[in-house]
Each structure stands twice: as structure tokens, then as C-alpha cells.
Amino acid sequence: MATNSAEGIRWDLNDLFAAHNDPRIEATLTECYARAEAFEKRFRTPMEQSETLTATVVLHALQELESLYEALGRVGSYAGLLYAADTASPAYRDLEQRVEQRSTEIRNQLLFFELHWLKCDEGIADRLIVDPLLSNYKHYLANLRRYRLHTLTEPEEKVINEKDNTGRNAFGRLFSEITSGLTFSLEKENQKEELNLSQILSLLHEPDRALRRRAMETLYEGLSQHGQVLTFTYDTLIQDHLTMDRLRAYPHPMSQRHLFNEIDDEAVKAMMGVTESNYGLGQDYFRLKAKLLQLPRLALYDQYAPVGKEVRPFPYSQAQQVILEAFESFDPSFRQLATEFFAKNWIDAEIRKGKRGGAFCASPSPQLHPYILCNYDDNLRDVMTVAHELGHGMHGCLSRDQNYFNYDTPLTTAETASVFAEMLVFDYLLGQQTDPQAQIALVTGKIEDIFATVFRQNVLTRFEELAFSARKETRLTPDTLGNLWIEANGRYYGDAVEIPDGYRWGWSYIPHFIHSRFYCYSYVFGQLLVLALYRMYKDQGKSFVPKYLTLLEAGGSDSPEKLLKPLGVDIHNPEFWQKGFEEVHTLTTKLTELI
Ligand SMILES: [Zn+2]
Numbered sequence: 242m243a244t245n246s247a248e249g250i251r252w253d254l255n256d257l258f259a260a261h262n263d264p265r266i267e268a269t270l271t272e273c274y275a276r277a278e279a280f281e282k283r284f285r286t287p288m289e290q291s292e293t294l295t296a297t298v299v300l301h302a303l304q305e306l307e308s309l310y311e312a313l314g315r316v317g318s319y320a321g322l323l324y325a326a327d328t329a330s331p332a333y334r335d336l337e338q339r340v341e342q343r344s345t346e347i348r349n350q351l352l353f354f355e356l357h358w359l360k361c362d363e364g365i366a367d368r369l370i371v372d373p374l375l376s377n378y379k380h381y382l383a384n385l386r387r388y389r390l391h392t393l394t395e396p397e398e399k400v401i402n403e404k405d406n407t408g409r410n411a412f413g414r415l416f417s418e419i420t421s422g423l424t425f426s427l428e429k430e431n432q433k434e435e436l437n438l439s440q441i442l443s444l445l446h447e448p449d450r451a452l453r454r455r456a457m458e459t460l461y462e463g464l465s466q467h468g469q470v471l472t473f474t475y476d477t478l479i480q481d482h483l484t485m486d487r488l489r490a491y492p493h494p495m496s497q498r499h500l501f502n503e504i505d506d507e508a509v510k511a512m513m514g515v516t517e518s519n520y521g522l523g524q525d526y527f528r529l530k531a532k533l534l535q536l537p538r539l540a541l542y543d544q545y546a547p548v549g550k551e552v553r554p555f556p557y558s559q560a561q562q563v564i565l566e567a568f569e570s571f572d573p574s575f576r577q578l579a580t581e582f583f584a585k586n587w588i589d590a591e592i593r594k595g596k597r598g599g600a601f602c603a604s605p606s607p608q609l610h611p612y613i614l615c616n617y618d619d620n621l622r623d624v625m626t627v628a629h630e631l632g633h634g635m636h637g638c639l640s641r642d643q644n645y646f647n648y649d650t651p652l653t654t655a656e657t658a659s660v661f662a663e664m665l666v667f668d669y670l671l672g673q674q675t676d677p678q679a680q681i682a683l684v685t686g687k688i689e690d691i692f693a694t695v696f697r698q699n700v701l702t703r704f705e706e707l708a709f710s711a712r713k714e715t716r717l718t719p720d721t722l723g724n725l726w727i728e729a730n731g732r733y734y735g736d737a738v739e740i741p742d743g744y745r746w747g748w749s750y751i752p753h754f755i756h757s758r759f760y761c762y763s764y765v766f767g768q769l770l771v772l773a774l775y776r777m778y779k780d781q782g783k784s785f786v787p788k789y790l791t792l793l794e795a796g797g798s799d800s801p802e803k804l805l806k807p808l809g810v811d812i813h814n815p816e817f818w819q820k821g822f823e824e825v826h827t828l829t830t831k832l833t834e835l836i
Pocket residue numbers: 629633656659
């Protein structure tokens with residue numbers, strides 16, 4: 242890219258460690274190992290016998306565990322962040338791997354605690370869960386018990402953990418290394434350019450149709466060259482999941498994810514079913530967009546073509562200002578929190594070779610602040626990405642009063658704060674605009690964003706379901722995966738969008754499939770939930786704010802269903818999910834009025 246206003250915006254990891262060879266890293270690992278050994282000596286026997294398994298014992302054990310995990314998390318986060326910022330550095334890669342290995346050893350030493358807790362008598366567990374001494378850990382302890390039937394013996398769990406480093410985790414690393422090392426050579430304005438994955442994806446938003454088509458062709462051509470390895474990797478990981486599901490007695494490939502997400506199959510089915518029944522809304526929009534672009538029919542590479550007049554370029558400093566003002570209009574405390582991220586260099590925004598693509602926010606623990614990585618490319622979409630990750634960051638900051646075990650939210654609600662933050666910035670920008678063409682650009686951008694989060698992620702989840710059931714029969718080939726991908730996408734795009742043949746590789750670079758299966762429906766959940774919540778905010782005004790803040794402050798201290806109840810949300814009710822689509826409908830109506 243010719244200009245990049247985020248150049249030099251790098252995060253400062255010095256409050257974690259000074260460098261990859263900081264001796265404190267090794268010292269922390271050694272200390273954690275010793276503490277883990279001491280932990281085992283102190284708690285194994287009392288945890289084993291019902292007479293000695295008292296609330297005091299459990300409390301002391303949990304407090305020590307928290308403090309150990311904090312220390313270990315500091316090292317793990319540092320290694321992970323360093324590596325994400327430069328995946329090409331052998332030193333960082335080594336550190337990441339070494340820390341992973343050592344952490345596994347330490348976690349293995351501590352494993353008996355959870356396993357004994359799972360093994361203990363129903364009567365004792367029930368009594369301890371409601372003991373006032375353990376009230377801060379109630380949700381954690383009760384939650385763990387749900388894994389009772391899916392947990393193996395301690396030696397088995399240890400072997401799995403150790404073998405995973407050279408098994409499934411290694412395949413995950415292989416995938417990361419391949420996808421972050423990808424370069425695509427593309428002719429642009431009569432010059433050959435070498436682009437990485439996020440840069441070439443961003444060309445799909447360019448106004449020049451021929452360029453978009455070339456970018457898409459080049460993308461899939463490039464991916465197909467790694468097709469064998471990418472297919473092999475995905476196939477192996479699915480098989481690994483299926484094996485583990487059998488060993489752990491999970492009835493269904495999605496069951497484990499539902500358990501993590503603290504959500505049941507019925508709620509997910511209701512949500513995905515309602516989403517699918519609204520695919521027509523997507524197709525109507527694609528037909529409308531074809532008209533806007535004066536095309537007989539939309540091609541896939543036109544999906545994100547700009548319409549109207551986009552405010553562009555959108556320098557990083559302006560993004561910062563807009564986000565802060567939008568947050569302030571919601572609540573001054575939001576602005577205050579977000580300001581810290583910019584002022585204290587908790588964000589790594591510049592585009593660099595070897596840096597991980599996409600964006601994420603890491604919130605390691607209540608005692609550490611969150612860190613954000615993104616690849617800022619001076620456009621509105623990236624403003625939204627920064628807002629999104631800052632939303633995660635806010636959530637991470639607001640829930641810092643929770644203890645370690647209550648800090649993280651399950652994936653289902655993990656995307657609430659992020660998507661809500663995007664809505665705030667969107668509304669703020671729309672309110673500032675008077676030019677109808679700029680409004681069109683904003684509204685279409687928002688609609689397409691929502692589609693990417695709701696419809697597309699639903700499609701991705703359906704694809705995973707198809708891939709898992711196909712793998713039960715036979716090994717997956719590029720052909721099978723390509724067919725399943727086209728099948729799942731076909732239901733969404735219908736005949737409203739022309740699908741190029743190369744799109745058969747569209748599944749192959751999606752990290753969620755590799756690193757966290759069935760992650761994608763959480764995006765659907767998060768987006769639809771937020772659309773409904775945002776409507777409540779508009780209806781209720783400022784009285785909504787404290788309820789929302791309470792939700793974020795609660796972190797993961799209870800199940801999403803329970804935390805959302807005070808806000809009037811019923812996740813089992815299809816009508817609730819349909820509410821989200823009514824908001825989408827409001828947006829498409831607004832667009833029709835503008836054109
Ligand atoms: Zn997110």
C-alpha cells in the first residue's frame with residue numbers, strides 16, 4: 242500500500258518482559274514448576290479423600306492456582322504476542338514453542354485438582370458448590386462438573402496434553418506458518434506487487450472491478466498451490482476431533498463447543514434455523530447491490546465493492562478520534578478506558594511482513610491489561626476493526642474485578658462488547674454524515690458487515706457440520722471439501738450471486754476451522770444479540786447503560802443465559818433471534834430510501 246498512516250504504531254510489551262531472552266522468563270517458568278510441585282504435594286491427598294476435602298482446602302487450592310495461572314499466563318501471553326507480531330522470527334518461534342511445552346508440563350502437574358474435583362462424590366460436590374466460603378468460585382466449580390462424563394483419567398489426560406504439542410497443536414502451527422507466509426503477486430497500476438493474505442483480501446473492497454476479479458483469482462490460485470497441505474491439515478484435525486469425541490463420549494461434533502459456550506443445542510438450533518430462514522434477505526440485498534453497481538448480476542468479487550462515496554483514506558489518528566467520540570456518546574467511562582489503549586501503546590496496528598494477519602484482542606488475565614493486534618490499512622473497515630477489538634478490550638478491562646476463573650466469557654458472549662462497539666461507531670459516523678452518497682456507503686458497509694458476521698458465519702458453521710459428517714465416511718480430499726463449501730454457500734447466495742470456480746478454495750485459509758472448531762456460530766450469536774441489545778439501547782436511552790455495564794463487568798461469572806436475563810433476553814425463543822433481523826430490515830429500508 243502506498244500510504245499507511247499506522248506505520249510505527251506498535252505495541253509495547255515491556256510491561257510483560259523486556260525481550261525474548263529476558264532471564265525473568267526462564268525464572269518464572271522454573272518458579273511456576275516448583276510451585277506446581279509444591280501444590281501437588283500439598284493438595285493431592287486432601288483432594289482425594291472425602292473427609293479431608295473441605296471448603297477451606299478447595300479455597301486455598303483455588304487461590305494458589307489463580308496466582309500460578311496468572312504468572313504462567315504472563316509468560317504465555319508474552320511469547321504468543323511476540324510471535325504474532327513477527328511469525329518469521331526463529332527466536333520468537335522457539336520461545337513460543339518452549340513456553341508452550343513448559344506450560345504443558347506445569348499444567349499437567351496441576352491437572353489432578355480438576356480431575357479430583359470431577360471425580361468427587363455428587364453429594365460432596367453439591368455441598369461445596371454452595372458453601373459461602375467458595376461463593377466466588379461457585380460458577381467455576383459448578384461449570385467444571387459438567388465435564389465429568391467427558392474427562393479421561395489423569396495419566397490419559399497427561400499423555401493427550403503432551404502429545405498434542407506434536408499432534409494437533411503442531412498442525413495448527415503449520416497452518417499459521419503457511420498462511421502468514423503467503424505472498425501473492427499481483428499486477429496493480431502496471432506494477433507487480435507482493436501482497437500478503439490480509440492485503441489481497443482487502444483488494445476485494447476496491448472500486449475497480451477488474452482489480453477485484455484479479456485479486457480474487459490470484460487469491461484462490463495462490464491458495465490452491467498449498468491445497469494439498471491445507472487439505473491434509475484440516476482433514477487430520479477433523480479426524481483428531483472425531484477420535485477425541487469418541488474417547489470423551491461427546492455425542493456430536495458440536496457438543497464440546499456448546500459445553501464451552503455454556504449454551505445448549507436447542508438454542509443454537511433455534512438461532513441457526515432463524516438465520517437460514519432469513520437468507521432471502523441477503524439475496525434481496527445482493528440484487529439491490531447489482532442494481533447499484535449497474536450489473537445484471539452480482540459476482541462474488543462484487544460482494545464488497547464500494548457503493549456511494551466512502552470517506553477515504555481514513556488515517557489511523559482520525560479513527561482514534563472517531564472511536565473515542567462515539568464511545569463517549571455512550572458513556573464517558575468508555576472513552577476513558579479506550580484512551581488508555583492508544584496512549585499506553587497496547588495496540589499494534591501497522592502492517593508488516595511476517596506479522597499475523599487479521600486482528601485480535603488478547604486479554605490474558607485480570608491482573609494484566611488487554612493487547613490488540615490489527616493490520617490497519619487506512620479504510621473504514623479497519624476503523625470498525627479497531628472499534629471491534631477495543632470493544633473486546635473494554636470487556637477485558639471492565640471485568641478485571643472478577644477473579645481469574647470468572648474472567649473469561651464463553652465465546653457466545655465474548656463477541657458482545659466488540660460488536661456493540663462497532664454499532665456505536667457506525668451510528669456515530671452515520672449521524673455526522675449529511676451527504677447521502679456517504680450515508681449510502683456507510684449503510685451498505687454496515688449491512689455487508691452484518692451479513693459477513695451473521696449469514697457468512699452461519700454458512701461457515703454449516704460447512705463445518707458437513708465436513709465433519711463427511712469425514713466420518715472417508716478421508717477428505719480437496720474435491721470433497723470444495724464441493725461441501727460450494728454447497729453450504731449455495732444455500733446463502735442462491736442464484737443472486739455468481740460464484741467463480743476458484744471459490745472452491747474459500748474454506749482453506751479460515752483460521753477458526755483450524756484453531757477452534759465451530760467457533761463461528763458465536764459470531765452469529767454475538768451479532769444478533771447485539772442488534773437486539775442495540776435496539777433496546779435506542780428504546781431505553783441512558784437507562785440501558787448501567788445494565789449493559791453490569792453485563793460486561795460480570796465477565797464470565799455466570800452462564801450467558803443467566804447474565805442476559807436481566808436485560809430481557811431469551812435465547813431459546815426464535816422470536817428473540819428474529820428481532821435481530823428486524824434491525825437488519827430497518828437498515829435495508831433505510832438504504833432503499835437513500836437511493
Ligand atoms: Zn471479536
